[in-house]
Amino acid sequence: MTRHADVVVVGGGVIGVSIAFHLAARGVRDVLVLERRVLASGGTGRSVGIVRQLYPTPETTAMVVRSLAVFRDFPARVGGDAGYVACGCLIGVGGAMRGALDRAVARQRALGVRAEVLAPAEAARIEPRIAPAGLGAVLWEPDSGYGDPTGVTLGYAGxxxxxxxxxxxxxxxxxxxxxxxxxxGVTTGAGARIDTPIVVNATGLWSPALARLADVALPIVVGRHPVFVVERDAGFGPPHVVYLDLAGGAYVRPETGDLTLTGSLTDDETRHPMDPEALGGDVSLDEAGEVLERTGRAVPRLREARYRGGWSGAFDITPDWMPILDETPVRGFWVAAGMSGHGFKLSPAVGETMAALITGATPPVEPAPFRHDRFRGASRATTFVAS
Ligand SMILES: Cc1cc2nc3c(=O)[nH]c(=O)nc-3n(C[C@H](O)[C@H](O)[C@H](O)COP(=O)(O)OP(=O)(O)OC[C@H]3O[C@@H](n4cnc5c(N)ncnc54)[C@H](O)[C@@H]3O)c2cc1C
Incomplete structure (x- = not known):
């Protein structure tokens, strides 16, 4: 039997369900989400969930500002629990990045973001456990923090x-x-046929493979990004803030049970292509040792922490580390992928933007930087690394 839908969203991660919600909120009647496993079983369920507001372009800054407003008021605006913890976020940069940081902060402030650039020694006022050595400046975003990507997915789905x-x-x-x-239309593994004029590819790490089914090539590399878990020792004190050490190449974010999630911020994921089916797999002690060394330089007190394990994560990465949010040359086949490690914190705004584009309304942010064809002859843009 052939069924019909006005829109089929493929992928039940945080992006797919946010798009589905925003389409329905715009009055699109017959929206169908198809997920090959369970909701949030892809990159979303492996995410670290950091929300910081430092972005290199006005459009991405606007998107994260819109998204943070949703996370902070999630029960009223969506329903459910985003698990958002506004612990604040410090971002340390080397001296060479100071100019870019000042420009980004001016842009942030113009959009209402509370952000302050501190001298490295001053950062101790916020978080005395980070090491100032090697830093040229530290950005303090008191309203940033982290959320629960699975909780947000289930909230949007509900x-x-x-x-x-x-x-x-x-x-x-x-x-x-x-x-x-x-x-x-689409056909499912069980052979069901669903006729539809609009298919949205929200399959994250699997988006290049899904696009190939429509003979569309996506310039997306799936790059490995392992996450490590350490348990802070009893003497550590209260949980730390989220800290991104862009100069040293490591991040830390607190988790419940005295745990800290940590990983690399070296922007080298594209050099480590990964089969998406390996998502959630084990990490080796060697790679843990290398990352924890950098974590210990960023927050020396965490050298006392006990290693608890980790998992293989991966990002769907475009050449400029920004998403593709656009219709492809195949009419009615849309893409919301290539989140490049930013997909959680941008998910509310991505859903809003895609729903507006698909229904022909004016999107909340200028969509040109997210066009599918932008890479023709383009060079790599400036990025503040993922997470
Ligand atoms: C380790 C890690 C750390 C991260 N840290 C951060 C962070 O700190 N902050 C941040 O903002 N972002 C972070 N991210 C990125 C962010 O979590 C992702 O960009 C986002 O969750 C991706 O959501 P998605 O819906 O695009 O993809 P996914 O969550 O991968 O969802 C895609 C879904 O599509 C389904 N699917 C695939 N193929 C098919 C098919 N043929 N038919 C039906 N369904 C299909 C999959 O099963 C999957 O559930 C991190 C990601 C990882 C992995």
Whole structure:
């Protein structure tokens, strides 16, 4: 039997359900989300969930500001629990990045972000346990922090369902059917055919593979980003803030149970391509040792912490480390992928933007920087690394 949907969103991660919710909120009636496993079982469920507001472009800064406003008021604006903890975020940079940091902060402030540039020694006032050596300046964002990517996904899914969106799990899209240069439907692994004029590729790490089903090539590399868990010793004191040491190449974010999540901030994920099916796999002690060495330089007190394990994560990375939010040359086949390690903190604004673009409304941010065709002849843009 052939079914019909006005829009099929493929992928039940935080991006897919945010798009589905925002489409329904705009009055699109018959939205169907297809997820091959369970909601948040992809990159979303492996995410560290850091929300910081330092971004290199006005559009991405505006997106994170809009998104943070949603996380902070999630029960009222969406429903459910975003698990948002506004512990504050410090971002340490080397001397060479000071100019770029000052420009970014001016942009942030113009959009209402509370942010302050501190001399490295001054950062001790906020968090005495970070090491100032090697830093040229430290940015303090008191309203930043971290959230729960699975909680946000379930919140959006619940809100979408209340607006009539159908969400089907354990359903894999195995074929995207075209009629000439238009999409006309999808076929699932069980052989079900769903006719639809609009398919949204929100499959994250699997987005290049899904796009190939429609003969569309996405300039996205899936790069490995392992996460490590350490347990702070009893003498550590209260939980630390989120700290991104861009100069030293490590980040830390507190977790419950005296745990800290840590990983690399060296922007080298594209040099470590990973099969998305390896998501969640084990990490080696060697790679843990290398990252924990940098973590210990950033926050020397964490050298006393006990190593508890880790997991293999991965980012879907575009050449400029910014998402693709656009219709492809196949009419009706849209892409919201290439989140490049930013997908959690941008997810509310990505959903809003995609829903506006698909319905022909004016998006909340200028969409040109996220076009699918922007890489033709383009060079790599300035980035503040992911997380
Ligand atoms: C280790 C790690 C740390 C991160 N840290 C941060 C951070 O600190 N801050 C931040 O903002 N972001 C962070 N990110 C990035 C962010 O979490 C991701 O960008 C975001 O969660 C991706 O969401 P998504 O919905 O695009 O993809 P996913 O969550 O991967 O969802 C895609 C879904 O599509 C499904 N799917 C795939 N193929 C098919 C198919 N053919 N048919 C049906 N379904 C299919 C998959 O099963 C999956 O559930 C991190 C990511 C990782 C992995």
């Amino acid at each position: 809100a979408a369902r209340r607006l009539g969106v159908r969400i089907e799990q354990d359903v894999e899209v195995t074929e995207i059917r075209r009629g000439g240069d238009r999409v006309v």
